[in-house]
Amino acid sequence: MDGDLKATFDLAVEHGINLFDTADSYGTGRLNGQSERLLGNFIRAIPRGRRVGDDIVIATKFAAYPWRLTPGQFVKACEASLDRMQLKQIGIGQLHWSTANYAPLQERALWDGLVAMYEKGLVRAVGVSNYGPKQLLKIYDYLKLRGVPLSSAQVQFSLLSYGDDQIEIKEICDSLGITLIAYSPLGLGMLTGKYTQSNLPSGPRQILPKLDPLLSTLKEIAQKSGKTTSQVAINWCIYKGAIPIPGVKSVRQAEENLGALGWRLKPDEILWLESAAKESPGKMIQNVFQTR
Numbered sequence: 001m002d003g004d005l006k007a008t009f010d011l012a013v014e015h016g017i018n019l020f021d022t023a024d025s026y027g028t029g030r031l032n033g034q035s036e037r038l039l040g041n042f043i044r045a046i047p048r049g050r051r052v053g054d055d056i057v058i059a060t061k062f063a064a065y066p067w068r069l070t071p072g073q074f075v076k077a078c079e080a081s082l083d084r085m086q087l088k089q090i091g092i093g094q095l096h097w098s099t100a101n102y103a104p105l106q107e108r109a110l111w112d113g114l115v116a117m118y119e120k121g122l123v124r125a126v127g128v129s130n131y132g133p134k135q136l137l138k139i140y141d142y143l144k145l146r147g148v149p150l151s152s153a154q155v156q157f158s159l160l161s162y163g164d165d166q167i168e169i170k171e172i173c174d175s176l177g178i179t180l181i182a183y184s185p186l187g188l189g190m191l192t193g194k195y196t197q198s199n200l201p202s203g204p205r206q207i208l209p210k211l212d213p214l215l216s217t218l219k220e221i222a223q224k225s226g227k228t229t230s231q232v233a234i235n236w237c238i239y240k241g242a243i244p245i246p247g248v249k250s251v252r253q254a255e256e257n258l259g260a261l262g263w264r265l266k267p268d269e270i271l272w273l274e275s276a277a278k279e280s281p282g283k284m285i286q287n288v289f290q291t292r
């Protein structure tokens with residue numbers, strides 16, 4: 001299993017992928033922190049000659065656990081992530097979510113934690129995740145005041161979750177020079193076209209029957225352009241100016257998703273996809289931690 005993941009990572013690096021997203025909360029129980037540990041192992045094992053870019057950016061996310069109440073605790077969390085990945089510096093240190101919805105008083109500790117990590121040089125850049133337009137503007141202003149540039153904002157962003165908030169967040173990002181990182185760009189696999197009514201797993205993918213005409217439009221465009229539906233769905237994110245971070249579990253999936261690069265959907269195809277998405281009654285459930 002870890003061998004498969006390593007082969008998947010190596011393939012991505014060979015093809016020039018240099019941004020890998022993880023989190024200190026990925027991996028539960030005995031495997032707590034395992035995602036960061038594995039990524040660290042994979043990076044150290046990259047043979048020098050095979051490195052395409054001169055650098056690999058690891059973006060990790062720090063959970064706003066209720067017991068992380070001071071900036072110092074976030075710095076400790078960052079040091080623990082560095083330790084697990086055996087790195088001296090993290091590429092982008094991100095707040096995994098805002099506590100504004102349920103513990104607004106904790107929020108300042110998160111922000112000051114980011115500032116402290118940045119000032120100590122533990123992270124090269126800072127970012128946020130699951131911040132809505134209002135909170136995004138607030139943290140941007142606060143960090144600016146503290147002399148820390150906000151580098152990225154990670155949100156659920158795909159043809160299945162392209163609503164008013166995503167549009168507003170993207171506009172804010174563009175105007176403030178923040179990079180939008182699109183998570184779940186394949187709608188948890190629903191935009192790959194592999195699920196049908198008969199093999200539908202329980203949980204959030206139950207909206208699949210309500211995804212026509214989007215899925216049929218994706219298929220039609222994919223067929224016409226000699227691509228797969230996954231490639232079209234990821235290419236849509238790139239067209240919108242976001243950096244998609246599709247989750248991949250195998251070399252085969254990585255190979256297919258790499259085919260989303262190096263070409264561009266046409267403007268009329270974008271309009272067609274977006275109007276099909278609007279017409280489809282199913283929408284992805286937004287992350288419970290997503291703020292306004």
Ligand SMILES: NC(=O)c1ccc[n+]([C@@H]2O[C@H](COP(=O)([O-])OP(=O)(O)OC[C@H]3O[C@@H](n4cnc5c(N)ncnc54)[C@H](OP(=O)(O)O)[C@@H]3O)[C@@H](O)[C@H]2O)c1
Binds near residue numbers: 022252253
């Ligand atoms: N900031 C946050 O709160 C947050 C939340 C969620 C995710 N994320 C980040 O975003 C990344 C991606 O999101 P995600 O995994 O939730 O959703 P996703 O990228 O929309 O879907 C990924 C899943 O689709 C399937 N898949 C991928 N490529 C495929 C292909 N070519 N053909 C068929 N199936 C394919 C795989 O699952 P199966 O093989 O199991 O079908 C894979 O795990 C995560 O790894 C994480 O780093 C961040």
